[in-house]
Structure formats: C-alpha cells, structure tokens
Amino acid sequence: KTIVIATRNPGKAKEFTKIFAEKGYHVKTLLDYPELPDVEETGKTFEENARLKAETIAEILKQPVLADDSGLIVDVLDGRPGIFSARFAGEPTNNAANNAKLLHELTGVPKEKRTATFHCTLVFAAPDKESLVVEGDWLGEIGTIPRGDHGFGYDPLFFVPEEQKTAAELSDERKNEISHRGRAVAKLRDQWENWLKN
Template sequence: MIRHTGRTPRELRNIQIKTNVFKYPEGSVVIAFGDTEVICNATVQPQASKQAASAQGWISVEYNQLPRATGQRQSRKSLTAADENLSETIGKALRGVCDLSRLEEREIVIDCDVVQADGATQSASLTGAFVALRLAVNRLLAQNELASDPIRENVAGVGVALLPDGTCVLDPDEYEEEQALVGMSLVMNEGGDFLSIQAFGADTSFSGNDLNELLHYGVVGIESLIAAQKEALVDKTHEVPEKTIVIATGNVGKAKEFAALFGAAGYEIKTLKDFPDLPDVAETGTTFEANARLKAETISQLIQQPVLADDSGLCVDALSGMPGVYSARFAGEQKSDAANNAKLLHELYDVPDEKRGAHFHCTLVFAAPQKDSLVVSADWYGRIGRIPRGDYGFGYDPLFIPDGMEKTSAELLPAEKNHLSHRGQAMAKLQDQWQAWLEGPVKGA
C-alpha cells in the first residue's frame, strides 16, 4: 500500500533536527516531522522544583501550540488540561532516562512550542526535547558544573495508526490521524523499554495481531528517531585526517595498544576523547560481539570514519559463564574493580580449586562506512584464585591465574601480559587482516 503522501506503511516522514538554533537557551532545537515543526528550548535553573526529592534535581516540560499552528488561529491562552497532560507525559519520559541526583538540585525546564501542527506533535516534541536536554547537559558538563552525566540513554516517541482498510502505518500525519480507527502514541528508550503506550480511537475493536504490528512499527520508527537524534548531536565541524582510525574508548592506555599496529601503516589513532560531542552508545547486547558491533558501527556511521571497538569480559565456568558481558558492572552500575572482585570471590567461596576454571574473552569489531564489519575473537584460559595478587593490570587481573602459571595476570609485566592476553591474541588475528579489509573495495563496488 502507498499512502496519500507517497510513503510506505513503515516509512517515517522527513525528519529534520536543527541544534543550537537560538542564542539564549542552554539547549535549543527546531525539529520537524514532515510539516509538523516544534521549537524545543532547554533552560537551566539553579534551584530544583518543589516536586524533586531532597538533594536531587528535576526536569519539567511545558508544551503549547502557538496561535496559528493549525488551520484556524487559536487565541493565546494558559495551558489547558490536555497541554498539561502532554507536558507531564514528556517530562516523565525524560526523567525516566536520567539519574536526577546527578543534576545536583537544579532544574532543567524544556519549553516545547508547536509552530506548525500536522500530526504527531507529542512525538516530535518529546524527540526534540531530549536533544535540547542533551545539549543543556553537555554545556553543564563542559563547564564542570556537573560531576557526572545524569543522562543514561536516549528516548524518543512516535505515533502509529490502524487505518479503515486495516493497514497499520507509522508516523501518521493529521489527515491519517483523523481517518484512523485506532491511534497509538509510543515512547521508548534506547534499551528497547517502553516508557509510555497510549491508545485512542473510534468505537471499534482491533486484534492482537494488529496490536503486535502497531508495536513493531513503533519500535522500528523509534530506533530510526534515536539514530537521527545522535546524528544531530555530532559536531560535524570536527575535521579528521584522511588516514585516521578511531578507537571506541576513552581509555588512552588501551588506545596505545593499537597505535603501533596501525601506525606502521601510516594511520593516525584517535579516541572518543577527541569527539566529546558524540553521544554515548548503550551496550544493550547480550553477547560480546553484539556490544562491540553496537559501538563500532554506530560511531562509524555518525562520524563516517573507520572505528575499532572491543568488548571483553571474564567468563567463569562455575557461574555458567557469568559475569560475561556484565563483567564491568558485575557488582553494580558504579563499575568498581574492587567491588567486582569481592563479589566474584563471594560467589566462588565454596567452589574447589579444580572447578574454578575461567577464561577472558575479547571480540574486536572493525567498522567502516560502506563495508561489512571485520570481526575477530580470542580467549585466554585459566582459573580464579582465592586472594587478589599483583599490582599490574586492572579489572579481574589480580584473581585470574593463566593456564600453566602460578602468577596472576596482575603479577605479569605489561609486555608479557599483552602478548598472552585475550586482547593480545585478538590483535594478532586482526593484524593479519585489517589493512586488506580497510583498503579493499567497498560494498557494491
């Protein structure tokens, strides 16, 4: 089916997000979903709302339509009950992806003013409001006014509808909203969790299959909108030399491990510290490869450069492979090496030495525009000791005793460890392949 605008059922309207449009707000955005246009301005206020809990900040939203946003001029008025409900829905979604305690008793107010309404004003407002919030928080972080980033992940919204002929459509405009038997407004975070589902429509019923199709279309649409948010937030003025490879880490020490490998072929190395405006990529995968792909392919798409990412972790036999992809946050989101090691020793307290087998795993994913990603993996086998030993390394190194040794990984000199380790083995595999892959033909050539 082709819709009245020429779009396919699963196709979004043309999405445009312009950032830093205005002089005064800490974050300003003009977002367009087709002919729907919304101005989203974020203002940082030094004192949190009375609604905030003690010692934490708050995020609030005021949604409104300008008098001539529709076909007939409406009188200027105070917020209606419907406007207040939309304001709270958007505000709740934004608060749902933030740690408000990290705002440190300040409030960010986001004004969403609909300039032109052609359907999906709530979805456009929420999607733009997040970008305005991100810009305001980035400014606070750059000015060292926040100790840490309060935003955990992106969030966006989209509309879906069931038309009279039984067709499900994504991102309906005003005409399709008026024709729809059922309309649905969805809000979802980057991790794939719904924060809000609102359904409305005529006096009719619809099937479970219709519901599943509407939800599926909505998920596809929101994933595209989050990608558009991230692209809008990238600093496109950042010039990158032609022969540059970006290592998807902020850890300069880890990047140095790759400098010799790529430098010998004349490539310059950069890290995420060279791209401070890049949004964080949520590691929502359930495998090492999935997480490494998410980082490498998302960042490569955003900056149009070759990007190498790794995902590594410890897999313990007696724990059915745990902590695995959760290695960095095994003991909690604070990502403490000491806490992770303490939790691991606790979990293995009564496990005999002969059953304390484990291995480190590393997957490297090399992504580049117009290329299928290059993937290599390696494992380093050993066992888990009973007390931490050694001053080198990081993470679980003080507990990991490689096969054939009595020393822990943290007792090995860095050069020896780098040669034996899972990352060292993966880099050796990469060394044999990367240059022919990167300098070879692109897809479709």
C-alpha cells in the first residue's frame, strides 16, 4: 500500500512517512518525482492551496494524492504569516530567516500576547471524485529564544504550554500525536478508507 503526498517539504515528508508507516502505508512524496511541476500556490486560503496541490498532482498521476497546506497564525500579527508561512522572509523557503523575522516582528511583545496557532488543512484528491478535506489546529505561544532541534520550520519558536516544551523539543512521536498535522490525519483516517471505496 502506497500513498502519494504532494509535498516537497522534507519536514512534512518525514512526519507523514512516520504517521502512515504505523498504518501500514508506504509514503511517496514529490521528492520521489522530481519531474513533476511545482504547483503555484495562488489560493487565498489553506484549503484552496491544498486543493491546488492535491488535485493538480492527482490529475497528472491519475491516482489518489494527499496534500498539506499549513502555517503559523500569530494573533498579534493579525494572523500573519498564515498561508505565507513558508515564504515569510522571501523565496525560496529559508527557515532560519523566517524564524529571525518572526522574532524581530515580536520584539517587545509580552508573553501573554504571543499566542499563536499552527493550522493544517489536508486535501485528499482522486480523479473523478469530490476531494476529502480535513483540518487540524494546535495552540501555542511564540517563544523568545529558539529551543530544540527536532521537527522543522517554526518548531523551535512554538512553545506548547501543556508540554512546557517547544515543538522542536518534543519527540517526533509526541509531536505527531498532538500537532495540527497529527490531528488532521486522525480525522482523515476516520473517513478515507470509505472515501476511497466510493
């Protein structure tokens, strides 16, 4: 059993590989298909961008494809970087520059105003089918010093109060259990085997 995920983000690829291995699936990503085009993320919402990625690649490969559009919503920044999280500090994605920009924009903002949400929208698309859409959210606070070296992206700055750790200080297993992506996948699992059959 193989599942194709329309991502070129190595951090996401690693998380999905582990999540689906536990279900008995082998994960392939666009890193395994260098010949496929980059899908331009022209949507205005996570769902629009996830649909663009999943539906474009499903159409090309003629098989079911899952895509993830995710990002960090920072309350005091009116929701930025949001759908622009990957390219907050410009293109191509530079995680260190993104984190530095985030810290810079939050200079002087006190702890109680540093609340943020990681959001993940997953779209599962297949030729001639209505796509399946699920979402997951994860609440936290933006720290003042990066901590931890697991995960990817903004994880070293995303402090999870319940764990008293940043996302990058959590084990990969623990992050997958409680993250925005883990929660979205849990919802998908309730529905996708039925969806694939119909």
